[in-house]
Amino acid sequence: MQRTVFFISDSTGITAETIGNSILAQFEGVQFDKHRLPFTDSAHKAEAAALRIKTNYAQSGQRPIVVNTMAERALCDIVAASGALMLDVFAPFIGPLEEELATKRSGAVNRSHGMVDYAKYEARINATNYALSHDDGMDVDYSQADLILVGVSRSGKTPTCLYMALHYGVSAANYPLTDEDLEKLELPVRLRPYRDRLFGLTIDPQRLAQIREQRRAGSRYATLKQCRWELEQADRLMRQAGIPSLNTTHVSIEEIASKIFDRFGIERTMF
Amino acid sequence: MQRTVFFISDSTGITAETIGNSILAQFEGVQFDKHRLPFTDSAHKAEAAALRIKTNYAQSGQRPIVVNTMAERALCDIVAASGALMLDVFAPFIGPLEEELATKRSGAVNRSHGMVDYAKYEARINATNYALSHDDGMDVDYSQADLILVGVSRSGKTPTCLYMALHYGVSAANYPLTDEDLEKLELPVRLRPYRDRLFGLTIDPQRLAQIREQRRAGSRYATLKQCRWELEQADRLMRQAGIPSLNTTHVSIEEIASKIFDRFGIERTMF
Numbered sequence: 453m454q455r456t457v458f459f460i461s462d463s464t465g466i467t468a469e470t471i472g473n474s475i476l477a478q479f480e481g482v483q484f485d486k487h488r489l490p491f492t493d494s495a496h497k498a499e500a501a502a503l504r505i506k507t508n509y510a511q512s513g514q515r516p517i518v519v520n521t522m523a524e525r526a527l528c529d530i531v532a533a534s535g536a537l538m539l540d541v542f543a544p545f546i547g548p549l550e551e552e553l554a555t556k557r558s559g560a561v562n563r564s565h566g567m568v569d570y571a572k573y574e575a576r577i578n579a580t581n582y583a584l585s586h587d588d589g590m591d592v593d594y595s596q597a598d599l600i601l602v603g604v605s606r607s608g609k610t611p612t613c614l615y616m617a618l619h620y621g622v623s624a625a626n627y628p629l630t631d632e633d634l635e636k637l638e639l640p641v642r643l644r645p646y647r648d649r650l651f652g653l654t655i656d657p658q659r660l661a662q663i664r665e666q667r668r669a670g671s672r673y674a675t676l677k678q679c680r681w682e683l684e685q686a687d688r689l690m691r692q693a694g695i696p697s698l699n700t701t702h703v704s705i706e707e708i709a710s711k712i713f714d715r716f717g718i719e720r721t722m723f
Numbered sequence: 724m725q726r727t728v729f730f731i732s733d734s735t736g737i738t739a740e741t742i743g744n745s746i747l748a749q750f751e752g753v754q755f756d757k758h759r760l761p762f763t764d765s766a767h768k769a770e771a772a773a774l775r776i777k778t779n780y781a782q783s784g785q786r787p788i789v790v791n792t793m794a795e796r797a798l799c800d801i802v803a804a805s806g807a808l809m810l811d812v813f814a815p816f817i818g819p820l821e822e823e824l825a826t827k828r829s830g831a832v833n834r835s836h837g838m839v840d841y842a843k844y845e846a847r848i849n850a851t852n853y854a855l856s857h858d859d860g861m862d863v864d865y866s867q868a869d870l871i872l873v874g875v876s877r878s879g880k881t882p883t884c885l886y887m888a889l890h891y892g893v894s895a896a897n898y899p900l901t902d903e904d905l906e907k908l909e910l911p912v913r914l915r916p917y918r919d920r921l922f923g924l925t926i927d928p929q930r931l932a933q934i935r936e937q938r939r940a941g942s943r944y945a946t947l948k949q950c951r952w953e954l955e956q957a958d959r960l961m962r963q964a965g966i967p968s969l970n971t972t973h974v975s976i977e978e979i980a981s982k983i984f985d986r987f988g989i990e991r992t993m994f
Contacts, residue, residue: 455824464981467745469993474738474792475816478828486992490981515823521745537823544815545746552786552808553726557749574937576976580882611851614885618976666845705847705889710735710761721730721757722740
């Protein structure tokens with residue numbers, strides 16, 4: 453079974469997409485063909501969207517699903533006239549909140565992604581620059597790091613650091629364990645003062661070999677044997693040094709970041 | 724007026740936080756003190772959360788607000804017993820969807836952030852690596868770029884490229900306009916074959932000077948005069964070369980990315 457879904461918004465559509473994906477993932481038997489219609493903020497654009505949805509309905513014979521975060525009632529009505537199933541993301545929550553807070557909403561929907569708070573923006577950018585300049589483990593001063601990810605090459609350290617920086621303003625450095633570290637089974641001297649900020653990433657050897665093979669096909673670096681050795685040594689080193697770790701094989705970047713924050717008691721909210 | 728908000732989830736809490744922030748932003752007069760309670764996936768953890776919420780209620784005298792994406796009814800009940808206003812993110816949408824799709828939800832809530840699709844993961848990682856290795860404009864081959872961001876130093880190119888890569892798997896390169904480019908008012912030779920993939924980022928000179936001052940205090944690079952000159956020349960160059968552009972001063976990274984995708988007709992959905 454396949455259904456077409458439109459994420460429609462008068463702004464970026466990120467909220468519509470995030471909640472839409474979470475809801476749709478709960479219907480495992482259905483294939484969803486997803487489309488974004490961001491910046492639908494005028495009658496003209498709403499009519500174009502409605503036409504597109506209506507055409508899809510006529511061609512597929514299946515009622516499309518619309519996940520909607522547009523604020524203006526008039527625009528919602530235009531889109532609803534397409535005959536789609538309308539899921540209004542905000543509607544169910546505004547009433548209870550208005551009552552609880554004894555105040556009317558100000559109508560500035562999607563502000564969270566559309567407005568810039570300079571202080572927060574700077575925290576994101578500074579943390580991103582931090583992650584970029586503390587990425588390779590070479591000649592790096594870790595004293596300013598909120599945390600330091602440790603692991604073998606291609607275990608997911610860099611994207612995790614960048615994600616934590618971009619979305620949470622967390623300054624995360626990363627240290628790739630070298631063959632020398634792995635042979636000696638010793639925590640590099642430079643990391644020792646920051647033991648309580650270290651977190652290890654591990655991964656299944658088969659998966660690591662697959663990732664490395666994509667990057668350097670046919671290399672020793674990508675052999676299962678080499679991957680297995682590195683991971684076993686890394687595991688041993690982390691256990692000896694008392695570094696908490698997470699196997700990232702079946703875990704998304706978002707979930708890795710959340711679990712690390714959880715472990716360190718970092719409660720920072722998203723930007 | 725201040726209210727405490729808890730984002731509670733049996734997984735990362737990203738969906739709860741995203742929709743929660745969007746809803747709360749619509750109540751401009753209220754200050755929200757936000758807390759995350761991710762991975763609340765057992766009765767034990769739900770009880771700990773409920774205690775914390777209840778304590779907050781008793782101490783503040785204000786009813787806390789809970790934005791909830793936990794799946795299990797029993798866990799929701801435990802938290803609801805704290806007396807907080809419960810906003811259940813999924814509840815309003817499951818019924819209409821079950822009816823429309825004539826199928827019951829499978830209960831795998833928050834799958835969207837908790838499950839790894841290797842192909843998508845690789846697309847994210849490959850695009851992130853692409854962005855990292857095509858970031859400085861030096862000696863770079865642009866033939867594989869989905870798009871190329873052009874602008875003066877510190878106009879927001881790097882974080883935007885990283886965001887588009889991490890969340891959409893879009894391979895975005897970036898080219899920082901040099902003084903030589905700006906003096907000659909000519910598109911660099913290497914960019915010319917890719918004219919239809921170029922997008923310019925601009926920024927207000929005051930804001931740029933502020934950002935640069937943070938980075939290199941007291942430098943000529945950070946003076947308002949230098950920023951103004953660079954931005955004027957960059958504007959001229961982009962207009963002459965027919966490069967679309969966006970002023971990023973009051974725009975979040977998310978919105979910059981969405982607007983660029985919109986301009987290029989890129990309809991890719993988030994990972």
